[in-house]
Amino acid sequence: MSGVEYISPGSVAEAISALQAAGENGRLLAGGTDLLVQMRGGRAKPKVVIDLKAIPGIAAIREEASGFVIGAAASGATIGEHEALCKAWPGVVEAVNLIGSTQVQGRASLGGNLCNASPAADSVPALIAAGAVCVIAGPNGLREAPVESIQTGPGKTALAKDEVLVAFKLLKRAAQSGDAYLRLIPRTEMDIAVVGAAVSLTLDASGKCIAARVSVGAVAPTALLVEAAGAALVGSSFEEAALAKLEAAVAAACKPISDKRGTIEYRTKVAAVLARRAALIARDRAQGAAS
């Protein structure tokens, strides 16, 4: 780690220039909870570290008429303390807050969790289920892209080398909507998800599901948006048959590997279980059972 230059640009434009200047040797720093571990382990050897946190607003959460704008460098702790966001998107917040320990929550950012591009990133299935959109800055201005389009494989993203993820947009919640995220880890805390599942849905006045998105993590090279699983819920009132269909759709979508954290069989089975459980929690939240 000798001779690593640290710079702290004051604007997105400066960050992009720094990124362009550094080329292959540059790495963006938000919370640092992945980057520092990689640098220490020798898996990342940047010569320039570009800290985004001095950019105004990049670590903040804004509530607008259309919804929420969460700065890419906003920490888990900041997100967990935002009452309106917690009320509107409890599933997204609980997913973010599952990343690492209390200590990690003080640093780890939503943008970092996505751009680190781990298949097991906890916040990503929840953001995908929520239909979150990324705001990305590049040399030619801003563009927007759905979260599910960002990760392209383990450690790989669709961002260009000189692009900076600056924020996430979450829409204002429709009435009778809810979301939830569940993950399976062997311990109660501190582990990487063996499987993660998120569901976001909207009910009509009768309690019937009229919209649903289901996403699962750690069961494929990237988090998956399982459209068939969402479709299984739409039109149902969460009858056993609909839930079974949801489970089957999730299981069918899983393309996991067996590794030190889980087996193919286990991940597939439990992804379905967690998706069903998350769906029921999301339904209860939509019905206001919790509030």
Next chain:
Amino acid sequence: MSRTVVNAIVNGEPVEFLGGGGQSLLDALRDELRLTGTKEGCGTGDCGACSVIVDGRLVCACLMLAPEAEGKRIETIEGLADNGHLHPLQHQFLEQAALQCGFCTPGLLMASKALLDRNPDPTETEVRYWLAGNICRCTGYDKVVRAVMDAAADLRQEEKPK
């Protein structure tokens, strides 16, 4: 070497040190400032032995770069006692024998302080989940959790108007 001057407030005192972009805050605290009370157990944010409080937030000093400390207020174990008077947490850890080897203790104390700073009356479950990032291999956590809960009670008592 790409080292820059970092100015920060550590335990209430202004400090100035050279920090590199490849150097963690933990290394800076231990090697530059010789504040060796903050321990390294893993260097990857998994054990919590290097827990410090930065601008009111609990963090692992190993997961923060030294230059990121610029302008920050940092609290370490060396600043927990107030002019030689032990913090109620320190007092309870001793009373309850909540440490055996004592290596994870500085991190546990800082994490516990951060908890009680924002939640003066935590439940046992809240204490356990808050401290899940602080691994202790000696105690099985029983006495640690009791010490934190009792220190919380002591602090609430102190806060009460007499």
Next chain:
Amino acid sequence: MSDGNQSPVSFKVVGHRPIRPDGVDKVTGRAQFGADFHLPGMLTGRIKRSPHPHARILKIDTSAAEKLPGVKAIVTGADLDVGAGGDIEAGEHAAAMKDVAANVLASGKVFYQGHAVAAVAATSPEIAAEALDLIEVTYEVLPHVIDVDEAIAAGAAVLHDDMFTKGVTPKPAKPSNVAQRHVMGRGDVKAAFAAADVVIEGRYTTAAVHQGYIEPHACVASWGADGQSTIWCSSQGQFLVRAMTARILNLPLSDIKVIPAEIGGGFGGKTTVYLEPVALALSRKCGRPVKLVMSREEVFLASGPTSGASMDIKLAATKDGKITGAEMELRYQAGAFAGSPVNLGCMTAFACYDVENLALVGLDVVSNRPKVAAYRAPGAPMAAFAVESAIDDLARKLNMDPIDLRILNAVRDGAKTVYGATVRYSAFVETLEAVKAHPHYQAKLKPGQARGVAAGFWFNIGGESSAAVHVDEDGGATVVSSNPDIGGSRASMAMMAAETLGLPIERVRCTIADTTSIGFSGSTGGSRVTFATGMAVVEAAQKVVADLKRRAAQTWECDIAHVEYRDGVATCLDPSKDAKPLSIKALAGKSAKTGGPIAAEVSLNAQGAAAGYGVHVCDLEIDAETGRTTVVRYTAAQDVGRAIHPAYVEGQLQGGAAQGVGWALNEEYVYNAKGLLDNASFLDYRMPVASDLPMIDTILVEAKPNPRHPYGAKGVGEVPIVPPLAAVSNAVSALVGKRMTALPLSPIVVLAAMGKA
């Protein structure tokens, strides 16, 4: 406080719960651990490690690294000089020391990923890291073997050409990975099985697990131009570090001074050397102090885990539940070099039970894993897992209460163990009865919960220890202990001295001496410090008391027989003398007039350590759809002799239980097909975190204080890790509906056993 664990005997200090003498340093960050020392001109050392699980070293080229500015020294295995002859030190014989040396820096071959091959010392960590990259090692990669049963199988890659299984007559014709075959037993096992009403059989396996101390190994070594050197390090024994370092570098013992740092956990894993000889060899080459600190990854890769085990067990019993015979084969991983604790596994397996006919075979098996190191009750937890699981099977088969079954078979005083000792001062039956009467065992389980019970044994040891007691001029006292304080032993040492001297605990301090400042002591391990070093402390304090009485008698000009000493005050019982009582303070203040400073040092070889027995109860739940286990209630009971500081004794029980729960549920070394460790981090080596555990209730059974110790102490540190493996597994087995035989019981394993994945 749990369960009113109060000493029934009314000592003034012993049995109470004072604050430990070193407490404030440890809660304020002042305590100096291994990595906290800094010397002027100190260099940073780093170790280059093998990327292969098994390979021949063809060449080590250090020339490029040597040219790098800032590199001050480089060493390899060629710089060690363990020699062939020489004295035997620290209980280690010549062959074993050769293995330790070859483990510290490889010689000829590397036997596991992470095996040290070279080391550098440089002026900065960055330069040291760069130098490591510049050291070129040429390897001939060899086939590897990881699993213990595969290592025994025909055709397995053989690690050591000169390993011919010991304990087999005649000597085997070919080398193998079985270092030694242990056999022990008694009676007629065949007849026992022929006559048995019930036979229980099983094959059990456990994974290799790491001690998991939070402080990585660390040391600073400083070579002096006159050949005298100093080492600061965290270890479980400064004398052991001195002996091993001297031996590996072929130096005179008295030229090395080892200063013990505070130690951030050890659990047996710091009863050997990894860094100290390397740091000193580096310092010798460049004449500057060198600091070596392991990273967590290095700790997992290259410091001792304990053996994974594979075991076959068979029990014979009557229909009333009396165990009449048992057969067991234990196959333990030793790692890269001989020396698994399988013999201790054999000795402890049935130590809780009075079984007439026994046949035990233990195999010590090498494979391409790090050399195992001691871990809390070495060898016993795995054996107990198999035995206590089999006994649980027997209880279920006979529909007997698991505690009643154990009481029926329990060893009682006078029984003979399979290893030749007679059971004395044991309170195993009392411990079982205490558990049976405890509210936890009486409590009804909630639906979906199950309860597991298991017992465990550890010998506890005595051995060589030294201690001094100095009475300070103001009548306070300082205890000088010879053992690193790994879990609060300063407190128990000071308490025993205070009790003996009649001083309040606040007037007694305790320090840990370096190798030049106190007589020799064995390591902090084997649950021996409170017993053996405690005995030295008490004898030293008794000498001081005798001296105080002599001084009082001299002052009063009376017969020493007429001097009574109590509560820190000497009183003259001779009515003919008009003698005012003399306090220790008064005597100390005028010590010059009665013969000079008041102090005593005692070195002894403590015999008569009494074994300990533990019984644990674990209630748990399983998520039937995910296989996740949650421990909801846990109680640990133990025969502790007498608890000197009950809070720290409870802490030993709680900590051991937590480690055992981790061993049972989630901890394991995971190797991939290339023979590389896949989980060398706290992230993926899953030790229990605070939210994984409930409160852990303790029952300190003080029914049989050890009469061989002045305050009745037995060792307590190791027993608590023995029962949890089976206590957890027995409960999981009850919920799953079939016998679980392979640890760890991860969610994946449990869900598969439930037939659901």
Next chain:
Amino acid sequence: MAHVVSISSKVRDLTGGLDAFDVEAATVRGLIRALEARFPGLGELVEAEMSLAIDGEIHQDAMAEPLGPASEVVLIPRISGG
């Protein structure tokens, strides 16, 4: 006459397979001398690496410990610990 029993296979390597035999000795030191005389290497092995259970009590390095006329001495691997 002490009755010596071994539970260590290393002993067996030196005794030609014997696990039990009688030795004339009045102390542990004498026992070790006698063992060495009868089975070269065994006295050294016992002194360096083994503990003795003398009539049921474990001793380590207790060279002066007396042996009774009918003492049972079990040679056991040295017990260490964590």
